[in-house]
Amino acid sequence: MTTQHQPDTFPKLLLRNAAQFADRPAVREKAFGIWQEWTWAQVREEVFAFAAGLAQLGFAEGDKLAVIGGNRPRMYWGMTAAQVLRGIPVPVYQESAAAEIQYVLEHAEAKFVLAENQEQVDKALEIAANLPGIARIIYDDGRGLRDYAKDKLCDFAEVRRRGREALAREPQLLDAHIAAARGGDAGIILYTSGTTGKPKGVVLSNDNIIITSRNSAAHDNLTAGEEVLSYLPMAWVGDNIFSYGQAYATGFCINCPENESTVAMDLREIGPTYYFAPPRVFENLLTGVMIRMEDAGRIKRAMFSHFMKVAREYGAAIMRGAPAPLFARLRYRLGALLVYAPLKNTMGFSRIRVAYTAGEAIGPEIFNFYRALGINIKQLYGQTEGAVFITMQPDGEVHADTVGPPAPGVDVRVDDDGEVQYRSPGVFLHYHKDEAATRGAKTGDGWVRTGDAGYFDRRGHLKIIDRVRDVGKLNDGTLFAPKYLENKLKFFPHIREAVTFGDGRDHVAAFINIDPDAVGNWAERNGVAYASYQELAAHAETYRMVGESIEQVNRDLAADEKLHASQITRFLILHKELDADDGEITRTRKVRRSTIFDKYGELVDALYSGAENRRVSTEVTFEDGRRGVIEADLQIRTLRPHAPRAQAA
Amino acid sequence: MNALPDSAAPLLEAKDISLSFGGVSALTGVDCDIREGEIRAIIGPNGAGKSSMLNVINGFYHPQKGEVWFRGEKRGKLKPFQIARQGIARTFQNIALFKGMSTLDNIMTGRITRMRAGLLWQALWHGPALREELEHREAAERIIDFLEIQSIRKTPVGRLPYGLQKRVELGRALAAESKLLLLDEPMAGMNLEEKEDMCRFILDAGAQFGATIALIEHDMGVVMDLADRVMVLDYGRKIADGAPDEIRNDQLVIDAYLGAAVQE
Incomplete structure (x- = not known):
């Protein structure tokens, strides 16, 4: 895990991937019913063209690019393009109302906005009327925008075209920017969802994301062969790690669903090998399965309940590689053939090697249901301020009631008030324009307060019970x-x-x-x-x-x-x-x-x-x-x- | 879109239409014109003859008196499929989809009038038939994308909720790429949110697919917001015709329709 010669920024990682994995898929998006694919070499071309186009429009070092929209390839490329120019992407929760987004854009002093579609452009225009600092609004999908005034608005394709022209004139246009960027520079600002009061802008360095991504990828042996469905909100640190940081660090392929309502179907078509979902998703999926089983015929119902009993008894142990009686193994095999495999296939989990859940406690029954089926679902504990990973469960040490031992490279301690604190390579630089809050979150001796109350159990696994103040x-x-x-x-x-x-x-x-x-x-x-x-x-x-x-x-x-x-x-x-x-x-x-x-x-x-x-x-x-x-x-x-x-x- | 010049060429003109079923007269001396690119609404109380008017326009009913001019040509008696070929598509008050077929297949049926490959090629599923199928599939996918119904692409329409079925029906009408789109109560039985969605689709359909739209609708708010011009029927006669603002203040209309609705 040497970090010396590894690329320390996203543009540098992109160059490496485009060289090393040139013809391997980097991004897929389902459009008009068909999965479209871009290789790493194509992504490099797209990103650099857009970056050069941004530069033509006056985007300069230190400028902020607000990204408002769903998981679309161009939204991700926009983030990297901003980083190419040493600017800072600020992804925003797309569901937020205009007033909430305005707060973030004003606080971050966003100069450019990348908006997915008409819905987001409408909000951006409303906000731009109040914030003269917004110079340009660039949109991905132009449907319904034909009659809009074009003074601030421009099409992604148009920006890219201007960028391509600029690069044709001056191929070295971006090189100096890319070379000058450092791992310690601010790489992204992620606004917390604001459980308490106004959202805070967490400034993470390139190192924070990249080193953490690399460590966590090594923890689970993630390779360039993984397939991931990118459906989590882009403004959330989790997506920035699972669909962006780890994808760049390892070179695996991310898949953008057609739209929000097709996620379940797209999941089935892609069959990801690495998957993250909050407990709610696993819960809803299980509820769905149970409801459908109640409608199934008598034979199927009997088979399901019989083999699920077998799975609950032996499934987790068999996956762990622990000893189990031969007869039980045979019954589990048969169950896999008749029940588990078809069930996993309907859920889109056939190929999952590693799955994580976090954010809330997951019910032990739900958790054990998936593990019994042979789906390697594990828990982790993290927060935006630490670039996600604080603790994570290694294979073979998975328990429903804990969040695991400290993640690689992370130190965790519990202070006298029962508060969990940590230090790690992922620890954020500071809160954007809020020194007081930064001082409040970091202790004098360099640890970060999580605000969560918890304790280590006898196995050395962390158990979180609640917020300290609650x-x-x-x-x-x-x-x-x-x-x-x-x-x-x-x-x-x-x-x-x-x-x-x-x-x-x-x-x-x-x-x-x-x-x-x-x-x-x-x-x-x-x-x-x-x-x-x-x-x-x-x-x-x-x-x-x-x-x-x-x-x-x-x-x-x-x-x-x-x-x-x-x-x-x-x-x-x-x-x-x-x-x-x-x-x-x-x-x-x-x-x-x-x-x-x-x-x-x-x-x-x-x-x-x-x-x-x-x-x-x-x-x-x-x-x-x-x-x-x-x-x-x-x-x-x-x-x-x-x-x-x-x-x- | 509201600023269409009065001189815009009428795409369709129905002159002095009278239609009766036995002794019951459904329409009496109605004139109606639909201009290129506009959204034209027909309103009126129940039984006023709105659907009959639509059926005359699309040639399903043949009026006893009067004539229909479409794209500058007088129309004789045509079979419904001939009219579809001429460039008129419609949706129905009671949804008329193929319940057992998927959304995608239903929308593909809208392309049938545009399929040119011969029966033999179709049967062999090769050469021109296959190329054509791909083109049509792409057109269907554009409509699916436009109507945001990707998640139900493969779902049999019989299993869909009513509001979505209405949307699929609009999709099938759009698939025909017709000059004139007739919508019979596109928002009947929908909740507010579905209505708002449908409004947006109708407005955008005009802009994106270049369709001229004539619709019947009961929801006054929707009609007044959506339509460029509104025609009001009452007991088979046209009692008013004009921009939404004029209609809203027309005493005859208030008496016949709006006023009566309030009294109920």
């Missing part, structure tokens, strides 16, 4: 870790989201969001008619199911030494889904506790008042930005806590 105390002085409880609740398929309260209270209470797909399917099956989420959520049977799940969580908690007082004694099912458009959760689906506390204060009071129901009206924002109000009469249920049990579950 860990509170009940009035009797016992520990209250809301996220730990919420995760336990969310493991039930019909509960999508949960928010628990308990800090400074006598007991724990919860808001529940049901999963409209799972509960809706149940309703359909049982002939329960409903017209809306609200109606389904208020149904007596829904309350009964949720109540039973909470009972089960309470039984588990009763056995927990530290947390037995955290049993949930009161709950209600919210009348609307918590929504990022209403600011209740972040775009990455993390609960914004303070917003919810402010917005639903009267409901929280009702939970602790002993009332049986409460009438509320709530303002909602629709997807097109309009606002409305929904009213509901919410029921509140009370549960009796279980007596603490001494033994471990």
Whole structure:
């Protein structure tokens, strides 16, 4: 793992890949129903032409290029092109409303915008009217833009054409820029999704991304032969590592789905060998499989349940290479032939060598389901400030309840307050224009605070329980870790989201969001008619199911030494889904506790008042930005806590 | 798009149309013109003769009186497929897709009038037939991309929700690359979001595929936003014709349609 002679910037990596893997595929995109392919040599030509075109338009060293759009080859090329000119790409969450994007563009002082399509161009134009600093808006897909005023707007193809002309006149145009760039230079600014307050711009150096990518690729023996589906938001550090950093570092091929709604199908067609998805995706996939199995014929159902039992018993051990009885191996083989392989094929997981999940806790049943099928899914723990990797599970040391030992090159410690801290080659340079926040995040002796509470277990694996600042105390002085409880609740398929309260209270209470797909399917099956989420959520049977799940969580908690007082004694099912458009959760689906506390204060009071129901009206924002109000009469249920049990579950 | 000159050549002109079914007269002395490149709406209460008008325009009904001129030529009695060849495509109030076929195949059927290879080549699936198939497939894929229905390309349309079926039907009409596109209640039974999508597709279809569009629609908001000119029918007679603003303030229209709707 020597880093001395390795390329230390993305343009240099591109040159190396174009030489070393010239004819190997670098990017694929499905367009008009057919996968189009670009080799590394072609990508070099595209990137350099676009970079030269940008230079013609006045893009200079240190300028920021905001990238707003889905995972399109040209969006990725735009990022590299900016880096060629020693500028800094700033990818932005494309789903964000114009006001949110404006904050980021203003804060980053973006001069150029690369927008995917009309939707994003509309937002960019709206923003540009307020931010005179935006000189150009370049678009990839020109559909619907024919009648737009062209003063700031230009077509990607046009910029590329001008770049090609410039390069034809002066082939060495970009060489000096590329040679001058260093690994320690700022390479990219990634804005955090802003769980607390305004988003912060995390400035990562080229080294941060490239060395981390290289280390993590070595950890899992990733090669130029991997196939990856690039479907994660480009503004998220994960995509910057999995689809960009690691792809450049190892030379593997990324595949851009046709659009958001075809991801599942494209996954099946590509059959990635290396895959990342947040736990929610694995969860939804499993729910989908289970729902479809319930509709299957009797023989198939029996086969599925029989062989899944075999898989649960021996699958993980067989994958680990641990000893298993010969007969069990034979049965597993047969199961693979009849059930596991076809199932993996439908999910698009036939070729997966390594899969990771992170971001939230994953339910042990879900996690073990995939491992039992022979899918090597593992957990990692990371954050933007550390270029993702803090801990990751090596093959053979995979557990559902931990996030693994420290990743290669990373040191991790837990301080006296229980906070997890780390130092690594991925540690960010600073927060963009926010020295105070940078000082707050880095300790005096060079470690980064994660803000997460956790501890190392006996195996040396890190276990994360909650955010340090969210860990509170009940009035009797016992520990209250809301996220730990919420995760336990969310493991039930019909509960999508949960928010628990308990800090400074006598007991724990919860808001529940049901999963409209799972509960809706149940309703359909049982002939329960409903017209809306609200109606389904208020149904007596829904309350009964949720109540039973909470009972089960309470039984588990009763056995927990530290947390037995955290049993949930009161709950209600919210009348609307918590929504990022209403600011209740972040775009990455993390609960914004303070917003919810402010917005639903009267409901929280009702939970602790002993009332049986409460009438509320709530303002909602629709997807097109309009606002409305929904009213509901919410029921509140009370549960009796279980007596603490001494033994471990 | 609203600034079409009045002198724009009419693509289609229906003059003094009267149509009756036995003793029931569906249309009485209706004049209607559709200009090149515009979006023309026909509105009116239930049973006013809107669909009949559309059926006259596309030659499905033959009026007892009056004549239809299309692209400067008077039209005689033609079979529906001959009219399709002339360059008129339509969608239906009640969706008329091939339920068992995929979205892609349904859209491909819209290309049939443009297929030239002989039966033998088609059967052999070789030479000109194959080349032609590729061309048509590309055209179909452009429409799929345009309507953003990639995710249902291979799904049998019978399994799709109503709003998407409507979109597929529009796709099939677009596939014919017709001069004139007739849409019979393209937004009936849709929710607000689907309606907004459909509006955008109709507007863009005009711009991107150069189609002239005539549509029937009940949603007043949609009609007023979308159409360049609106014609109002009531009991088989034309009671008003003009720009959306004129129609909105026309007393006859308010009495016949808008007013009545409010009273209900």
